[in-house]
Every structure is written in structure tokens, then in C-alpha cells.
Amino acid sequence: xxxxxxxxxxxxxxxxxxxxxxxxxxxxxxxxxxxxxxxxxxxxxxxxxxxxxxxxxxxxxxxxxxxxxxxxxxxxxxxxxxxxxxxxxxxxxxxxxxxxxxxxxxxxxxxxxxxxxxxxxxxxxxxxxxxxxxxxxxxxxxxxxxxxxxxxxxxxxxxxxxxxxxxxxxxxxxxxxxxxxxxxxxxxxxxxxxxxxxxxxxxxxxxxxxxxxxxxxxxxxxxxxxxxxxxxxxxxxxxxxxxxxxxxxxxxx
Numbered sequence: 649x650x651x652x653x654x655x656x657x658x659x660x661x662x663x664x665x666x667x668x669x670x671x672x673x674x675x676x677x678x679x680x681x682x683x684x685x686x687x688x689x690x691x692x693x694x695x696x697x698x699x700x701x702x703x704x705x706x707x708x709x710x711x712x713x714x715x716x717x718x719x720x721x722x723x724x725x726x727x728x729x730x731x732x733x734x735x736x737x738x739x740x741x742x743x744x745x746x747x748x749x750x751x752x753x754x755x756x757x758x759x760x761x762x763x764x765x766x767x768x769x770x771x772x773x774x775x776x777x778x779x780x781x782x783x784x785x786x787x788x789x790x791x792x793x794x795x796x797x798x799x800x801x802x803x804x805x806x807x808x809x810x811x812x813x814x815x816x817x818x819x820x821x822x823x824x825x826x827x828x829x830x831x832x833x834x835x836x837x838x839x840x841x842x843x844x845x846x847x848x849x850x851x852x853x854x855x856x857x858x859x860x861x862x863x864x865x866x867x868x869x870x871x872x873x874x875x876x877x878x879x880x881x882x883x884x885x886x887x888x889x890x891x892x893x894x895x896x897x898x899x900x901x
Contacts, residue, residue, distance in 0.1 A: 649748075649749065650744070650745050650746070650749050653743065653744075653745040653749050653750075653753070654749050654752045654753045654756070655753075656753070657740075657749075657750065657752075657753025657754060657757070658752075658753045658756050658757045660753075661723075661727050661753065661754060661757030661758070662757050662760070662761070665723075665757075665761050672761070672765065673765060673768055676715045676719065676765050676768070676769055677768060677769065677772050679715070680711055680715070680769045680772055680773065681772070681776075683707070683711050684704065684707075684711075684773070684776045684777075687703075687707055687833055698834075698835055698838070699835065699864075699866050701864050701866065702777065702778075704776060704777040705777045705778065705779050705780075705863075705864075706835075706860075706864070707832070707833050708770070708773045708777065708779055708863070709856065709859045709860040709862075709863050710831065710832030710833050710856055710860070711769065711773070711832070712766050712769050712770060712773075712791075712859070713794065713827070713832060713852075713855060713856050713859050714827050714832050715762075715765060715766060715769055716762045716763075716765075716766050716791065716794055716795055716798070717794070717798050717823060717827055717852070717855075718819065718823070718824075718827075719761060719762045719765050720758055720759060720762040720794075720795050720796075720797075720798035720799040720801075720802055721798050721799070721801055721802035721805060721818075721819050721823060722802065722819065723757070723758035723761050723762065723799065723802065724754060724755055724758035724759075724798075724799040724800070724801075724802030724803045724805075724806065725802040725803065725805040725806035725809065725815055725819075726802075726806065726815070727754045727757065727758055727802075727803075727806065728754055728803050728806035728807055729805075729806035729807075729809055729815055732806070732807070732898075732899070737899065741899060747889060747890060747892075747893030747894070750893070751800070751803065751886075751889055754799075754803055755796060755799040755800055755803050756796075756799075758795075758799035758802060758803070759792065759795040759796045759799045760795075762795040762798075762799065763791055763792060763795050766791055766795075779863070780863070780864070781862065781863050782862070782863065782864060782865050783861070783862040783863075783865075784862075786861075786862040786871075787859070787862035787863065789862075790855070790858050790859045790862055790874075790878070791859070793878045793879075793882065794855050794859070794878060796882060797878055797881045797882045797885060800882065800885030800886065800888075800889065801881075801885060803885075803889060804885065804888055804889065804892070805818050805819075807892055807897075807898050807899065808898060810898075826850055826851070826852045827852055829847065829850055829852075830847075830850045830851075830852030830853045830855070830856050831847065831852075831853050831856045831857060831860075831868055832852075832856055835866070835868060836848070836853060836857075836868040837868060847868075848868075848869065851877060851881070853868060853869065854869055854873060854874045854877035854878075855874065855877065855878060856868075857869045857874055858871055858874025858875060858877075858878070861874070
């Protein structure tokens, strides 16, 4: 394992984050405050509790997961798309590094950024609600695994995209609807039976459910199923990246 190469790619990606630290943190924090105002105050006034948890606290894991998924995909897709767009990706491809080392550098940096932003949002939420975390170790495990998984998805998106428009279409047209329909602001058990079954077809539901369980011990699906879903997503992402680097698809054209 060429750790020097991994560290070089990682430091290069993190340098952009530290240069724009205020912008990187201010935007998600402001969005979180707005969500608390709109959902916590407006809707929370009508839905006081869900399964014994105040609505304001109940939406915190969903808000964090919403930001983590968006930031992971955005950071990782931009990180690999930009060097591909300007042609510097060939320097990486010609260097004596394996696909695993390249992925560790780019995906690792994107995942670390997402985790840092998630922790800032978690700290911000304590200003608005009285929050407890029943399983902090599992909370961090779900957070890290989800960040890595969706950073892999963003990495794949950055390789697939041919222009800036394609880079945005999946997050806007696919990922955002899945997040909002994945139980980020409600429990799937609140839905009518038919729509509850439909909601279980949404893979994001399993991520949000497992993450919410780590806070309150409440879950829409068994925790083991959530862990399996994250692990499966991670394995499929790594297999897809391995195939792309082996075949050179959209990298060597």
C-alpha cells in the first residue's frame, strides 16, 4: 500500500475544504437552522411527539443524514470530476498507484468532510432541542459507513458525468427525492399500510432508520437489516470502482 500517494491525494482534497471552511460549514448550519424553524416550529406545533420523542428531536437524525448524503456525493463527485474535466486525471492514472489507493485518497477526504459537517450540525441541534444519544458508538459507525458509502457513489458519479449538468442531475433528480421520502422527517409507521410498504423499497429509509435507532432506540426496520444495507451498498460501490479502473471506462477516453 502506497500510503504516501494516499496521503498526497487526501491532503490535496482536504486543502480545498480548509480554504473554504466558512462556506463549507456555514451553508449546512444555516440550512439546519431553517429546517428547525420550518419543521420543528411549524410542524412540531401540530405533531408534539413521535413514539415518545419530541418532534424537534426526532428530526435531528434525519437532518444530519440529509446533509451527510448530499455532502458526501457532492464532495466526492467534484473531487474526481474536476481533474478529469481539466485533464490532470492522467497524472494520477499514470502514477504508480493502485485504484484502491486513489479511492482511499478521494473518498476518504470526502467522507471526512461529511463527518465533520455532520458533527457541527449535531452540535448546533443542541441549541434547539434536548437531545440524547443512546448508542453513541453505533451512531458514529452508521455516520462513517454512510459517509464512505455515499462518497463512493459520488466518486462514481464524478467519473460517469461528462459535463457539469450531468454532475448535478443525479443529486437533484434522484437523491434528494429519495432522502425526503426516506423517513428523514417522519416515521414510516405513520404512513398508510400500502405506502409504508412502498417506503420500504427506498434504500435511504434503511440508512435513516438505523441512524435514528442509534439516537432513540427507534427504528422502522430491524437494525441488522440497516447494517446489511449499508454494507451491501459499500461493497457494490467498491466493485463498481474496481471495474471502472480496470476497464478505464470514462477515464481513458
